[in-house]
Amino acid sequence: xxxxxxxxxxxxxxxxxxxxxxxxxxxxxxxxxxxxxxxxxxxxxxxxxxxxxxxxxxxxxxxxxxxxxxxxxxxxxxxxxxxxxxxxxxxxxxxxxxxxxxxxxxxxxxxxxxxxxxxxxxxxxxx
Amino acid sequence: xxxxxxxxxxxxxxxxxxxxxxxxxxxxxxxxxxxxxxxxxxxxxxxxxxxxxxxxxxxxxxxxxxxxxxxxxxxxxxxxxxxxxxxxxxxxxxxxxxxxxxxxxxxxxxxxxxxxxxxxxxxxxxxxxxxxxxxxxxxxxxxxxxxxxxxxxxxxxxxxxxxxxxxxxxxxxxxxxxxxxxxxxxxxxxxxxxxxxxxxxxxxxxxxxxxxxxxxxxxxxxxxxxxxxxxxxxxxxxxxxxxxxxxxxxxxxxxxxxxxxxxxxxxxxxxxxxxxxxxxxxxxxxxxxxxxxxxxxxxxxxxxxxxxxxxxxxxxxxxxxxxxxxxxxxxxxxxxxxxxxxxxxxxxxxxxxxxxxxxxxxxxxxxxxxxxxxxxxxxxxxxxxxxxxxxxxxxxxxxxxxxxxxxxxxxxxxxxxxxxxxxxxxxxxxxxxxxxxxxxxxxxxxxxxxxxxxxxxxxxxxxxxxxxxxxxxxxxxxxxxxxxxxxxxxxxxxxxxxxxxxxxxxxxxxxxxxxxxxxxxxxxxxxxxxxxxxxxxxxxxxxxxxxxxxxxxxxxxxxxxxxxxxxxxxxxxxxxxxxxxxxxxxxxxxxxxxxxxxxxxxxxxxxxxxxxxxxxxxxxxxxxxxxxxxxxxxxxxxxxx
Ligand code: SF4
Ligand code: SF4
Ligand code: SF4
Numbered sequence: 001x002x003x004x005x006x007x008x009x010x011x012x013x014x015x016x017x018x019x020x021x022x023x024x025x026x027x028x029x030x031x032x033x034x035x036x037x038x039x040x041x042x043x044x045x046x047x048x049x050x051x052x053x054x055x056x057x058x059x060x061x062x063x064x065x066x067x068x069x070x071x072x073x074x075x076x077x078x079x080x081x082x083x084x085x086x087x088x089x090x091x092x093x094x095x096x097x098x099x100x101x102x103x104x105x106x107x108x109x110x111x112x113x114x115x116x117x118x119x120x121x122x123x124x125x126x127x
Numbered sequence: 128x129x130x131x132x133x134x135x136x137x138x139x140x141x142x143x144x145x146x147x148x149x150x151x152x153x154x155x156x157x158x159x160x161x162x163x164x165x166x167x168x169x170x171x172x173x174x175x176x177x178x179x180x181x182x183x184x185x186x187x188x189x190x191x192x193x194x195x196x197x198x199x200x201x202x203x204x205x206x207x208x209x210x211x212x213x214x215x216x217x218x219x220x221x222x223x224x225x226x227x228x229x230x231x232x233x234x235x236x237x238x239x240x241x242x243x244x245x246x247x248x249x250x251x252x253x254x255x256x257x258x259x260x261x262x263x264x265x266x267x268x269x270x271x272x273x274x275x276x277x278x279x280x281x282x283x284x285x286x287x288x289x290x291x292x293x294x295x296x297x298x299x300x301x302x303x304x305x306x307x308x309x310x311x312x313x314x315x316x317x318x319x320x321x322x323x324x325x326x327x328x329x330x331x332x333x334x335x336x337x338x339x340x341x342x343x344x345x346x347x348x349x350x351x352x353x354x355x356x357x358x359x360x361x362x363x364x365x366x367x368x369x370x371x372x373x374x375x376x377x378x379x380x381x382x383x384x385x386x387x388x389x390x391x392x393x394x395x396x397x398x399x400x401x402x403x404x405x406x407x408x409x410x411x412x413x414x415x416x417x418x419x420x421x422x423x424x425x426x427x428x429x430x431x432x433x434x435x436x437x438x439x440x441x442x443x444x445x446x447x448x449x450x451x452x453x454x455x456x457x458x459x460x461x462x463x464x465x466x467x468x469x470x471x472x473x474x475x476x477x478x479x480x481x482x483x484x485x486x487x488x489x490x491x492x493x494x495x496x497x498x499x500x501x502x503x504x505x506x507x508x509x510x511x512x513x514x515x516x517x518x519x520x521x522x523x524x525x526x527x528x529x530x531x532x533x534x535x536x537x538x539x540x541x542x543x544x545x546x547x548x549x550x551x552x553x554x555x556x557x558x559x560x561x562x563x564x565x566x567x568x569x570x571x572x573x574x575x576x577x578x579x580x581x582x583x584x585x586x587x588x589x590x591x592x593x594x595x596x597x598x599x600x601x602x603x604x605x606x607x608x609x610x611x612x613x614x615x616x617x618x619x620x621x622x623x624x625x626x627x628x629x630x631x632x633x634x635x636x637x638x639x640x641x642x643x644x645x646x647x648x649x650x651x652x653x654x655x656x657x658x659x660x661x662x663x664x665x666x667x668x669x670x671x672x673x674x675x676x677x678x679x680x681x682x683x684x685x686x687x688x689x690x691x692x693x694x695x696x697x698x699x700x701x702x703x704x705x706x707x708x709x710x711x712x713x714x715x716x717x718x719x720x721x722x723x724x725x726x727x728x729x730x731x732x733x734x735x736x737x738x739x740x741x742x743x744x745x746x747x748x749x750x751x752x753x754x755x756x757x758x759x760x761x762x763x764x765x766x767x768x
Pocket of ligand 3: 202222223413414415418419420423424636637638639
């Protein structure tokens with residue numbers, strides 16, 4: 001039997017505090033009538049010194065708000081801090097990320113599976 | 128009346144009487160000027176005329192959000208506007224979350240009027256708005272102010288705009304400081320300090336309504352493709368996010384744009400490579416509200432050694448740009464400098480260019496130790512740089528003169544030092560290198576808000592070869608994007624100003640205007656229409672940008688600014704970039720200005736918009752105002768530097 005799939009946070013260190021997740025979740029909950037992060041099922045708490053952003057997830061385990069397989073909060077998360085998966089995969093992704101950020105400091109900012117490195121290199125004639 | 132996008136409400140706060148009121152937003156103004164930067168100037172034009180001096184009771188301070196603020200397009204952009212101490216438009220944008228919270232609280236604009244007798248701060252939590260005593264906040268740095276407000280209100284997610292010591296002490300271009308190292312509005316901090324408004328804190332829990340949700344979502348997904356590292360066709364998106372600091376310094380070096388040693392040189396040795404920098408200082412990502420770029424903003428920290436424990440957020444490429452100007456090769460000093468400026472609400476550009484000017488004066492023997500409180504002031508002396516910054520903040524000794532801004536300081540010192548005071552209309556240049564490129568020179572010269580690259584800077588044009596042939600562009604990209612020729616710059620710079628005025632009024636971050644999103648405005652129009660329920664076409668949309676810029680021009684014209692004020696520092700006009708053999712701009716500036724004014728429908732002699740131009744944009748009120756004041760008949764020649 002496969003494990004339960006739900007959204008999870010890879011690490012608070014990857015959260016930029018952008019609140020895309022909060023904002024889009026509220027939009028879908030309101031059936032597209034508007035944006036109201038207050039009503040969202042995920043909230044980002046920024047600690048008083050601004051040192052860390054901590055996502056708090058209060059949604060039902062099975063999200064109803066999916067788009068092409070991913071809930072909208074995951075789709076819109078720019079860093080890859082949020083993922084939609086089961087416990088086992090989450091653990092292996094966490095280990096993967098820990099390793100990646102040791103090897104390449106860019107992965108302090110994003111996850112490697114969302115943005116496989118290297119990206120298309122900068123071509124001067126495209127500037 | 129039901130509003131989508133716009134909250135439909137304006138909050139007015141009179142600091143002299145303590146009266147707080149709300150009124151309905153003018154629908155006509157909203158349609159004509161969109162929001163944020165555009166709406167701000169529409170209100171300022173009507174309410175603060177030339178008879179009001181910058182430090183008079185009657186000057187106002189306006190904080191504006193726009194119709195798309197609070198949606199993921201808004202990115203927390205706020206525009207702050209006032210009559211600058213030097214009488215032009217003291218306007219500036221900042222990111223973060225403040226403005227999104229203002230929309231959730233249900234306001235498009237906050238207009239602050241008159242002055243308080245004793246320091247106060249303003250609290251906005253939805254419909255609960257109150258002025259509170261700020262005697263315990265005054266004199267504290269901005270980060271302390273934020274922390275005290277958070278503690279006092281018990282609202283963890285509250286966002287705060289505040290002034291620091293630079294604003295309280297009326298430094299010339301003090302800025303407004305927002306939570307988490309966002310800041311903007313040079314000169315607005317000065318007026319905010321003058322009004323004794325210590326802080327404005329805001330938290331909202333309401334909804335920003337969207338007229339057509341499905342259309343908006345589809346338009347957003349389309350927009351988002353430009354910023355997703357996997358789908359972007361803009362080569363700058365990955366490099367911006369991860370290699371910015373030194374990759375850009377390399378690019379600037381190659382082109383001779385760097386302002387090294389007060390722009391005496393066009394080359395500067397990089398300090399660390401990107402991986403080393405990232406490894407040493409960057410801790411994690413930190414973004415504005417719903418910014419789709421994964422890592423434009425990052426939190427850095429000095430982990431050990433000198434200034435250990437200093438943290439901050441970096442957006443864009445501040446480090447690459449700041450260090451060359453004063454010639455220092457130490458990241459810890461640059462980081463510390465930024466932290467000092469953010470805590471004091473001191474404009475980094477004012478500090479850097481004033482100190483760089485003083486260093487040049489010192490090295491040339493124009494000033495000596497008897498002027499500088501006994502200090503040696505030479506390029507590359509990182510400690511002296513920080514000491515002088517602190518003196519500016521405290522207005523101590525020589526710092527008191529530099530706090531006046533570099534133009535005024537040069538006037539006081541004289542002896543030809545005006546020649547290397549890098550400022551326009553009384554506001555210093557920016558860190559953003561803009562040396563001797565043609566569209567850069569024109570863009571800088573004609574700005575209604577002084578040096579402010581967000582109004583016109585074209586750093587990410589699409590490759591002309593990738594532009595579809597059937598696209599109807601208001602300029603020729605093959606000519607216009609060439610930085611070393613004056614060809615077609617009038618039409619290009621007009622487009623840049625108008626398009627950016629739109630994006631800053633929606634608002635969105637100007638870094639979003641890149642590649643095709645910088646020239647094809649249909650995606651922006653669809654976002655605007657689907658959100659607000661408006662149904663104007665593209666021409667109508669672009670015209671809003673043109674209207675905003677014309678009203679901004681009308682504002683400074685009414686204050687006495689004329690063609691002669693649209694200029695750039697003599698160093699750029701007259702001196703080559705030696706290392707690259709790049710000739711100075713010289714007479715080409717005046718040629719490009721002729722071109723620009725003509726394309727704009729402004730009088731070439733005076734830079735005043737013509738009657739038919741204003742009428743064509745629906746600015747009949749300005750025409751009446753100009754007639755009443757005899758603006759077209761006046762023979763004033765400007766000369767505001
Ligand atoms: S999984 Fe669905 S309900 Fe839960 S936070 Fe994400 S979008 Fe909202
Ligand atoms: S979208 Fe991702 S990075 Fe942004 S606040 Fe949510 S979890 Fe953090
Ligand atoms: S691109 Fe950078 S400056 Fe613009 S909103 Fe995002 S984090 Fe802020």
